[in-house]
Amino acid sequence: MCDGGEDGQVTPLQPMLVPDRKIDVIIAIDAVDDGGGFAHGTSLIATQQCMQIFPGGLAAFSAVPTTLEGFANLTTQPTFFGCTPSQEQSAPGPMLVYIANGAPPRDGSPPLTNTSTGQFIYTEPELQGMLTQTFVVATQGAEVDGALEDPEWAVCLACAVVDRARARQRLPRNGVCATCFARYCWEA
Numbered sequence: 001m002c003d004g005g006e007d008g009q010v011t012p013l014q015p016m017l018v019p020d021r022k023i024d025v026i027i028a029i030d031a032v033d034d035g036g037g038f039a040h041g042t043s044l045i046a047t048q049q050c051m052q053i054f055p056g057g058l059a060a061f062s063a064v065p066t067t068l069e070g071f072a073n074l075t076t077q078p079t080f081f082g083c084t085p086s087q088e089q090s091a092p093g094p095m096l097v098y099i100a101n102g103a104p105p106r107d108g109s110p111p112l113t114n115t116s117t118g119q120f121i122y123t124e125p126e127l128q129g130m131l132t133q134t135f136v137v138a139t140q141g142a143e144v145d146g147a148l149e150d151p152e153w154a155v156c157l158a159c160a161v162v163d164r165a166r167a168r169q170r171l172p173r174n175g176v177c178a179t180c181f182a183r184y185c186w187e188a
Contacts, residue, residue: 007046007050008042008043008045008046008049009043009046009047009050010030010031010032010042010043010046011028011029011030011031011032011043011044011047013026013028013044013047013061013096014047014050014051014058016094017051017058017059017061017093017094018057018058018059019057019058019059023059023094024094024095024161024163024164024165025094025095025096025097025160025161025163025164026094026095026096026097027097027099027157028044028096028097028098028099029099029101029138030043030044030075030098030099030100030101031101031113031114032114034068036111038075038100038111038114039075039100039101039114040068040071040075040100041064041065041068041070041071041074041075041100042068044064044071044081044096044098045064045065045066045067045068045071047061047064048061048063048064048066058093059092059093059094060082060092060093061093062081062082062093062094062095062096063081063082063188064081064096064098064186065186074098074100074186075100076100077140077141077184078097078098078099078141078153078156078157078184079097079098079184079185079186080095080096080097080098080160080181080184080185080186081095081096081098081186082094082095082096083095083163083181083185083186083187084185084187092164094164095160095163095164097157097160099137099138100137101113101114101134101137111133112126112129112130112132112133113130113133113134113137115130139153139154140153141153141156141184144183150183152176152179152180155176155177155180156176156177156180156183156184159173159176159177159180159181160180160184163177163181
């Protein structure tokens with residue numbers, strides 16, 4: 001037996017791309033250790049490569065960088081992929097909210113969340129450190145004006161969650177959502 005990451009797709013996105021599921025947004029927590037205790041985007045690159053080989057039967061997969069160098073600045077804060085589906089796509093795939101778990105913490109703490117799957121016993125301080133760091137990674141958003149946390153991150157995440165529904169109603173992005181998409185969207 002082996003896990004589903006043998007082909008590099010450690011973050012299992014393909015089941016979410018079945019068109020009948022009509023999924024608007026996927027929040028992908030990349031919890032793999034690509035080196036140094038951090039995620040570097042290899043799982044999304046592998047999914048994109050697989051989607052190019054087997055394009056039929058699944059919804060469109062949002063374009064992501066094709067190299068680790070392209071991901072270099074995208075693992076230290078959340079990134080939205082698929083923010084601007086092409087006009088010729090009648091049914092764009094889900095937007096992808098990518099959060100790299102264990103990206104180098106801006107507060108200087110060591111990577112605590114990406115441990116070996118062979119480790120079965122953790123001390124109470126190790127567990128608390130993991131929970132704290134996971135909370136920080138999930139809630140801080142981008143660095144804004146020198147502050148380590150984006151005070152609008154929760155609103156930005158909400159904007160991403162409802163974006164496809166708003167687009168179906170032909171409602172333009174405006175206000176804080178427009179600002180959020182300018183801050184978090186990756187353009188191919």
